[in-house]
Amino acid sequence: AADIQSDITEVLVTEEQIRAKLEEIAARVASDYDGKDLVLVGVLKGAVMVMADFSRALPFAVPMDWMAVSSYGAGTRSSGVVQIRKDLDTDIHDKHVLIVEDIIDSGLTLSWLLENFASRGAASVEVFALLRKPDAAKVHVESRYVGFEIPNEFVIGYGLDYAEKYRNLRDVAVLAPHVYA
Ligand code: PRP
Numbered sequence: 001a002a003d004i005q006s007d008i009t010e011v012l013v014t015e016e017q018i019r020a021k022l023e024e025i026a027a028r029v030a031s032d033y034d035g036k037d038l039v040l041v042g043v044l045k046g047a048v049m050v051m052a053d054f055s056r057a058l059p060f061a062v063p064m065d066w067m068a069v070s071s072y073g074a075g076t077r078s079s080g081v082v083q084i085r086k087d088l089d090t091d092i093h094d095k096h097v098l099i100v101e102d103i104i105d106s107g108l109t110l111s112w113l114l115e116n117f118a119s120r121g122a123a124s125v126e127v128f129a130l131l132r133k134p135d136a137a138k139v140h141v142e143s144r145y146v147g148f149e150i151p152n153e154f155v156i157g158y159g160l161d162y163a164e165k166y167r168n169l170r171d172v173a174v175l176a177p178h179v180y181a
């Protein structure tokens with residue numbers, strides 16, 4: 001396989017910047033949820049890297065659960081059709097849920113998830129999204145914690161894929177057009 005670096009045009013957020021931001025947000029979350037029954041819910045598969053690093057930046061033991069939903073399939077555009085591929089294993093009734101996401105793009109995935117979780121009787125539901133593309137929003141999503149706002153370009157790495165690849169890139173980068181042209 002060709003070197004992963006030849007498929008990117010620009011690094012938008014480095015591994016080091018991500019690490020520092022996760023520490024900062026973990027400190028906020030630790031104080032905001034002090035004494036509360038917090039559950040982290042990661043959205044598979046994109047949120048795997050951010051969940052792994054963010055959860056380990058927290059100073060207390062916290063349960064993690066996972067939802068698998070997909071709206072992109074193999075394309076570069078959100079279809080707007082959200083499918084549940086794997087539901088939560090645990091009951092979030094009366095729990096304080098923090099959804100952990102890699103990116104808010106159109107916002108369709110999270111607005112759907114927020115509505116879905118609200119109907120399960122959670123005590124509260126908030127969002128931590130590592131990345132947000134303000135210029136791509138189709139629906140507004142209230143996200144209490146946002147790592148970085150980025151331009152409306154197709155980005156990969158740190159969990160984000162193109163056709164299931166590039167999730168293992170350490171930085172967040174712009175995918176070179178020759179890859180999908
Ligand atoms: C991506 C990304 C977010 C969502 C954001 O997931 O990980 O979950 O799209 O896009 P939106 O704001 O336009 O809804 P995807 O559906 O590609 O599944 P994946 O996490 O398995 O890659």
Ligand code: MN
Pocket residue numbers: 043044045046047069
């Ligand atoms: Mn995703």
Ligand code: MG
Pocket residue numbers: 046072073160161
């Ligand atoms: Mg994807």
